[in-house]
Amino acid sequence: MPELPEVETMRRGLEKIVGLRIHSVSFPAAKRLRSLLFKPSPQRLKTRLLSLVITGIRRIGKRIVIDFNSDESLVIEPRMTGLLLLANSPSPEHNRVEICFDDSSIHPLIYWDRRGLGTVQLLSVHTMSILFNSNRIGPDALLITAEDLQCRLGRSRRPVKVALLDQRGLSGIGNIYASEILFRAQIHPRAPCNRLLPQAWGRLHESIQSVLREAIQLKGSTLSDATYRTPQNRSGGFQFHHRVYGKQGTSCFVCGNPIERFVQAQRATFACPTCQNMRFLRKL
DNA sequence: CGTTCAACCTGGGCGC
DNA sequence: TGCGCCCAGGTTGAAC
Numbered sequence: 001m002p003e004l005p006e007v008e009t010m011r012r013g014l015e016k017i018v019g020l021r022i023h024s025v026s027f028p029a030a031k032r033l034r035s036l037l038f039k040p041s042p043q044r045l046k047t048r049l050l051s052l053v054i055t056g057i058r059r060i061g062k063r064i065v066i067d068f069n070s071d072e073s074l075v076i077e078p079r080m081t082g083l084l085l086l087a088n089s090p091s092p093e094h095n096r097v098e099i100c101f102d103d104s105s106i107h108p109l110i111y112w113d114r115r116g117l118g119t120v121q122l123l124s125v126h127t128m129s130i131l132f133n134s135n136r137i138g139p140d141a142l143l144i145t146a147e148d149l150q151c152r153l154g155r156s157r158r159p160v161k162v163a164l165l166d167q168r169g170l171s172g173i174g175n176i177y178a179s180e181i182l183f184r185a186q187i188h189p190r191a192p193c194n195r196l197l198p199q200a201w202g203r204l205h206e207s208i209q210s211v212l213r214e215a216i217q218l219k220g221s222t223l224s225d226a227t228y229r230t231p232q233n234r235s236g237g238f239q240f241h242h243r244v245y246g247k248q249g250t251s252c253f254v255c256g257n258p259i260e261r262f263v264q265a266q267r268a269t270f271a272c273p274t275c276q277n278m279r280f281l282r283k284l
Numbered sequence: 285c286g287t288t289c290a291a292c293c294t295g296g297g298c299g300c
Numbered sequence: 301t302g303c304g305c306c307c308a309g310g311t312t313g314a315a316c
Contacts, residue, residue, distance in 0.1 A: 003309060062310080079310045081294080094294090115293045117310070158286070167311085174309055221309080225296065228309070266288075268308085 002062060002078045004141055004172030005215035005238065006228055010084045011059045013231030014066075017086070017109060020101040021053045028095045037096065037113075039121040048072065048122055049099070061137055061171030065128075073128065075121045076111060082118030085110040087233040090226075096120070114227060141172040142212055146205035153193045160196065160204070161189035162265045173208070176221055176245045179270045181207045183244045188276040189269045200280035214241065244270035 002010070025046045038045055052068040059065070064084060066074040076084065086107045089095050097111040097120060111120055123131065138144075138152060149170065153163045163169055164178045173181065182189050185207035187200055196204075215221065220236035222228045223246070228236060243253050248261035252272040260273050 006309075077310085079292095080308070082310095113293095114295075115308090117293060119311095156285090162287095165310090176309060223309075225308075227295095267310095 003174030003177050004212055006220035007059050007062050007064060008216050009219045009230050010064055011057050014057045014084060018054050018056060020103055020106060022049050022051060022099055023102045024100045025049050026098045028098055029093060037119060045122055060132055061167055071125050072122050075123050077119045079117040081114040081227050083112045083229055084231055085112055085233055086231045136168060138168050138170040141170050141208055144170050146202055149205050150201040156193040158193060159190045159264055160187060160193050161269055163193050175267050177211055179245050180242060181211045184211055186275050187280055188278055189271050191281055195281045197280050197282055
């Protein structure tokens with residue numbers, strides 16, 4: 001679920017908890033936990049977090065990082081169905097962590113995760129510097145320059161959609177936004193990176209910026225299963241602006257021809273085969 | 285270097 | 301109603 005716009009919406013919604021002291025930590029869905037979810041164990045997590053003061057909320061790609069008055073930070077990776085809430089949860093049986101604050105007028109922070117594929121880790125500054133090294137996680141999609149984008153992806157023979165999903169190249173783009181970005185740039189998802197013309201890199205960079213910014217403004221995409229919610233437990237609005245994602249068989253907004261669905265790297269890709277042709281490709 | 289598959293999980297939707 | 305499939309915003313590691 002959460003890609004850059006959804007995680008950025010979470011970050012913004014959590015800014016109001018900066019300055020608060022942690023009063024208690026609990027794990028309501030303890031019976032449903034898989035072992036990989038927490039590092040360290042829930043018990044150790046509880047004792048290490050108790051009475052720390054939150055000093056900042058950051059986003060690294062699709063992760064939320066909560067900083068404290070200590071040399072460790074809480075790193076939350078929501079993966080498919082993870083959410084951070086400062087409001088009542090859609091289904092309390094999926095609340096994985098609840099953090100209460102000294103100021104009891106603030107709603108507890110809840111980490112909610114229906115499928116439970118996400119992770120919650122307390123990491124030292126040193127460990128984070130290794131984990132979030134630029135070889136493992138590329139520049140943020142909102143900050144990367146057009147030149148850097150071409151420089152980092154342009155030599156690869158992989159299809160451009162597959163490259164956009166690889167967080168080592170640039171970070172934050174996921175399956176929904178990759179299809180939407182390529183549609184607006186009118187670039188075919190199967191186009192090999194190393195055959196894209198210079199003008200294509202400019203179009204792609206421009207499309208990344210405009211799609212992500214518009215999606216953040218609308219607080220992300222809530223699909224029909226309504227899994228994604230903002231920290232205030234509200235739906236996002238960008239799903240109404242999707243042009244291709246989940247729209248196979250419907251008419252293209254631009255040319256009216258049917259949108260296609262196909263699979264790349266085990267993920268569904270959506271595209272208009274007419275608008276997204278191979279005209280931005282260098283001939284072999 | 286690039287691709288494919290399986291695994292980690294829950295739950296909604298569909299055909300029969 | 302119920303069963304068996306398929307599908308889903310992500311990531312990782314192994315195998316070819």
